[in-house]
Amino acid sequence: MLKLVLALAVLVISAPARAQTYAPGAPVCLHVFGELEGERIDCIFASFAQCQAAASGRPATCVMNPYAAQAQPARAGRRVR
Template sequence: MRFSFGLIMTAGALFTATPSHAQTFDPRYPVCMHVYSGANGGGGEWYDCSFTSLPQCRATALGRSAICDLNPYYPFQEPPRRWRHERSG
């Protein structure tokens, strides 16, 4: 009975302990490059969020297995709304 309880506790601890992932997207930059190194490269894939514009990212990604996209965590600010004053009369 003691052995099975210890086995269950050990198995439960192993299944609940999962590695945590750091935040992939840097919220300071508006553009990210998703780099694919493939299975043969051994490096997997990652995001490089250090670009200020899409043309800058695309120039860096040229010739690589990568794609550029907007950073979903960048706090884009919408332009202020223009208020329309209606005139009566």
């Protein structure tokens, strides 16, 4: 019985952990923390205003998504013809 328990413990411990992922299409993330809701990051907001409305009254804060796909600004300069 002890060997079975140890074998199961090894399997559980050696299972790969899931990492927090960020959605690349959403530029703003809601970082929720606290004992009631647990800690997590939800990257589902298009603007800070949307995120702040969701964070209102909760132990949460809005942060920029470090992996958001950002449009490349057009280069300013002279065109060669």
